[in-house]
Amino acid sequence: MRGRFPKRLIGTIVILAVVGGGILGGVVAAYVQDLPPLDILEEYHPSLVTTLYDDQGKPFATFYEQRRILVPLAKIPRILQEALIAVEDSRFYQHYGLDPVGITRALWNNLKCFCLAEGGSTITQQLAKVLFFNPKKSLSRKLREALLVLKIEREYTKDQILVLYFNQIYFGHGAYGIEAAAQTYFKKPVGDLNLAEAAMLAGLPRAPNAYSPNFDPERARRRRHHVLQRMAQEGFITPEQVEAATTLPFHTAPYAQAKDVAAHFVEHVRQDLEKKYGTYAVYHQGLKVYTTLNLKMQEAADRALKRGLLDLGKEKGLRLVTTPQEGDSPTLRLPGVGEIVEATVTDVTRTRLHVQVGEYWAEIPREAFKRIGLADLAKTVKPGDQILIRVLKRDGKRMEVTLAPEPEIEGAFLVLDPREGAIKAMVGGYDFGRSKFNRAIQARRQPGSAFKPFVYATAFDVGLTPATIFEDSPVSYPTIIDGETAEWSPKNYDKIYRGPVTLRRGLEHSINVIAVKLIERVGVTPVIQTARRLGIKSRLRPEYALALGVSEVSLLDMTSAYGVFVSGGFRAEPYAIKKVLDSKGVVLEAWFPEPQQVLRPETAFVLTHVLQGVVERGTGKRAKVLHRPLAAKTGTTDKATDVWFIGATPSLVAGVWIGYDIKRSLGPYATSAQLAVPIWIDFMRVILRDAPLEYFPVPEGVIPMYVNYETGTPTTPGDPDAIQEYFIRGTEPEFTPFDEPGFLPRRFETGSDAPSRPTDLSRPRG
Numbered sequence: 001m002r003g004r005f006p007k008r009l010i011g012t013i014v015i016l017a018v019v020g021g022g023i024l025g026g027v028v029a030a031y032v033q034d035l036p037p038l039d040i041l042e043e044y045h046p047s048l049v050t051t052l053y054d055d056q057g058k059p060f061a062t063f064y065e066q067r068r069i070l071v072p073l074a075k076i077p078r079i080l081q082e083a084l085i086a087v088e089d090s091r092f093y094q095h096y097g098l099d100p101v102g103i104t105r106a107l108w109n110n111l112k113c114f115c116l117a118e119g120g121s122t123i124t125q126q127l128a129k130v131l132f133f134n135p136k137k138s139l140s141r142k143l144r145e146a147l148l149v150l151k152i153e154r155e156y157t158k159d160q161i162l163v164l165y166f167n168q169i170y171f172g173h174g175a176y177g178i179e180a181a182a183q184t185y186f187k188k189p190v191g192d193l194n195l196a197e198a199a200m201l202a203g204l205p206r207a208p209n210a211y212s213p214n215f216d217p218e219r220a221r222r223r224r225h226h227v228l229q230r231m232a233q234e235g236f237i238t239p240e241q242v243e244a245a246t247t248l249p250f251h252t253a254p255y256a257q258a259k260d261v262a263a264h265f266v267e268h269v270r271q272d273l274e275k276k277y278g279t280y281a282v283y284h285q286g287l288k289v290y291t292t293l294n295l296k297m298q299e300a301a302d303r304a305l306k307r308g309l310l311d312l313g314k315e316k317g318l319r320l321v322t323t324p325q326e327g328d329s330p331t332l333r334l335p336g337v338g339e340i341v342e343a344t345v346t347d348v349t350r351t352r353l354h355v356q357v358g359e360y361w362a363e364i365p366r367e368a369f370k371r372i373g374l375a376d377l378a379k380t381v382k383p384g385d386q387i388l389i390r391v392l393k394r395d396g397k398r399m400e401v402t403l404a405p406e407p408e409i410e411g412a413f414l415v416l417d418p419r420e421g422a423i424k425a426m427v428g429g430y431d432f433g434r435s436k437f438n439r440a441i442q443a444r445r446q447p448g449s450a451f452k453p454f455v456y457a458t459a460f461d462v463g464l465t466p467a468t469i470f471e472d473s474p475v476s477y478p479t480i481i482d483g484e485t486a487e488w489s490p491k492n493y494d495k496i497y498r499g500p501v502t503l504r505r506g507l508e509h510s511i512n513v514i515a516v517k518l519i520e521r522v523g524v525t526p527v528i529q530t531a532r533r534l535g536i537k538s539r540l541r542p543e544y545a546l547a548l549g550v551s552e553v554s555l556l557d558m559t560s561a562y563g564v565f566v567s568g569g570f571r572a573e574p575y576a577i578k579k580v581l582d583s584k585g586v587v588l589e590a591w592f593p594e595p596q597q598v599l600r601p602e603t604a605f606v607l608t609h610v611l612q613g614v615v616e617r618g619t620g621k622r623a624k625v626l627h628r629p630l631a632a633k634t635g636t637t638d639k640a641t642d643v644w645f646i647g648a649t650p651s652l653v654a655g656v657w658i659g660y661d662i663k664r665s666l667g668p669y670a671t672s673a674q675l676a677v678p679i680w681i682d683f684m685r686v687i688l689r690d691a692p693l694e695y696f697p698v699p700e701g702v703i704p705m706y707v708n709y710e711t712g713t714p715t716t717p718g719d720p721d722a723i724q725e726y727f728i729r730g731t732e733p734e735f736t737p738f739d740e741p742g743f744l745p746r747r748f749e750t751g752s753d754a755p756s757r758p759t760d761l762s763r764p765r766g
Contacts (some may be wrong), residue, residue, distance in 0.1 A: 703727045
């Protein structure tokens with residue numbers, strides 16, 4: 001009896017073990033069959049970043065759903081690999097995907113401190129979890145994960161697993177993968193990281209938000225130190241290296257989110273890409289988009305327009321208190337140094353203003369308000385208002401800030417290469433965050449006198465010349481107003497009539513009556529046809545008032561059309577994308593400009609020469625401070641609701657527009673010369689500083705002659721009012737010789753003896 005009992009017990013145990021083993025084997029087999037295939041690792045196609053490059057091949061903007069840039073293991077520094085292994089999985093090269101030693105150690109350490117101090121999952125487990133499973137925890141998911149990990153370890157090398165991990169894991173602030181993380185946090189490629197930087201990044205995957213230096217610099221510093229100590233414990237670095245890396249400065253400024261560069265231009269490119277390739281391709285397939293943007297010009301245009309609008313805003317009105325939009329929530333994250341954010345006013349005293357951004361606070365002295373013309377704090381803001389501030393420094397929860405008021409006035413700036421149509425800079429408004437509407441290409445506004453060159457180009461093309469005389473005197477035309485016949489009498493801006501004047505004087509001084517009489521002479525339809533050939537696409541009203549710029553146009557069209565004048569009559573369609581490559585470097589499209597001759601080169605040059613006079617003597621003469629050959633034209637509409645200035649060198653054309661979004665006067669005495677020209681000069685001063693001197697090339701078919709500036713009649717250089725004028729061959733006036741010292745021939749002939757460029761247009765005296 002006694003002998004049979006143990007035998008029965010042993011038999012029962014054996015039977016149960018066999019049955020249990022069979023059941024377990026069946027369960028495991030069922031789970032193995034249900035495991036996801038590893039094809040995703042064979043054909044690893046994660047969501048990639050589409051990158052925009054400037055005209056020098058430098059990246060400046062990205063589109064992504066997950067910001068990821070693939071990088072091979074060979075480009076990841078050894079110290080970074082060791083840092084990650086030390087802190088996440090020190091036995092990575094010893095275990096087979098599951099690490100019982102690591103799990104036991106983690107459990108013991110967690111029990112000792114009654115906290116979750118250490119995790120037991122391996123790098124392979126983390127990779128499997130990210131690639132194949134949702135974050136929902138369950139016993140079933142854990143079992144499937146463990147089986148999948150063993151399968152991955154059996155079929156892939158450790159280096160293959162490690163590089164997949166580095167390219168897949170989230171590092172915070174929209175950065176997926178180590179290359180995107182290096183660029184996000186340190187503005188450098190991963191291969192350039194030092195030991196301290198590598199340690200900081202290696203500490204992020206456990207909890208990117210918790211250890212982000214953007215959110216908690218002190219905690220991020222402690223986490224970095226922990227990673228360095230683990231590296232020393234594993235023998236990867238020495239205690240001396242730990243001390244040296246720990247003492248490296250830990251500034252939070254580099255981690256601040258990068259400022260948007262050329263935001264309106266980037267949005268313009270994005271819309272174009274989505275039309276051609278679709279939204280998914282733009283945000284997931286890692287396109288490489290080479291654009292025409294010049295970062296130096298873009299920065300100069302941004303600065304010039306913003307500074308100009310702020311200066312005008314001090315006179316025309318600043319928007320200090322912002323209006324919260326529906327759905328807006330208060331800023332809770334740590335504001336970056338240099339960033340403009342909305343702050344809530346918590347208290348207003350006689351001497352200072354108290355504001356708060358989430359948990360962070362600051363004081364603004366009354367003097368800051370006085371500097372922008374707002375002396376009475378109590379009447380300007382009240383507790384609860386949202387105002388814009390710029391963060392200068394941070395010290396714990398205290399910030400040092402300055403006011404960042406917005407002007408109500410708006411503007412746009414556009415820069416083109418007239419020879420090929422490449423858009424070099426585009427500013428669509430004061431701030432893209434405030435308004436994504438692109439006033440450089442989407443807005444249609446009246447150009448005022450900036451439209452007059454199209455009338456003059458038409459006139460010069462049919463035989464009139466800069467020396468042709470028109471009578472500046474009152475004139476009236478019948479018109480229909482509200483269904484009734486009335487008289488329309490164009491007026492000059494200064495209400496002065498000058499009598500007989502040359503067409504040159506008419507354009508240089510933007511005389512309205514001359515422009516209207518000129519369009520009457522050449523015809524409205526030919527002027528519209530000229531404007532169309534030069535690139536004006538919007539509807540043009542067929543009336544004499546067209547000469548004064550009553551039809552609405554875009555800044556892009558106007559700037560491009562002026563490019564025709566300075567490029568010898570050739571027009572190239574404006575474009576922003578030079579070529580697009582897929583993630584493997586295959587060219588999907590490339591743009592090759594094909595300029596078309598749309599205006600005779602002689603006509604284009606004669607008009608350009610007159611536009612140089614606008615800068616030398618006319619409404620744009622403030623630009624003379626640049627001391628360069630410049631061709632330009634001002635434009636101010638009736639009641640000064642819009643002001644324009646478009647000017648060019650032989651290789652660059654830039655246009656600026658200023659106005660309110662909802663049309664209203666900029667002031668009773670506002671003109672382009674006062675408002676737009678200084679902004680244009682501010683930009684050009686930067687761009688031309690180191691640029692070589694350029695002259696507008698003189699075509700063969702024009703004749704230079706000295707004429708009297710006031711009368712347009714041929715004269716000698718001894719005439720105190722003599723200027724050098726150019727005429728299309730066959731239209732030059734006759735010169736009657738007379739005997740006097742310094743007498744010149746009737747005209748210069750083109751050829752080897754002809755001047756190679758226009759002489760100074762300033763009138764010589766004596």
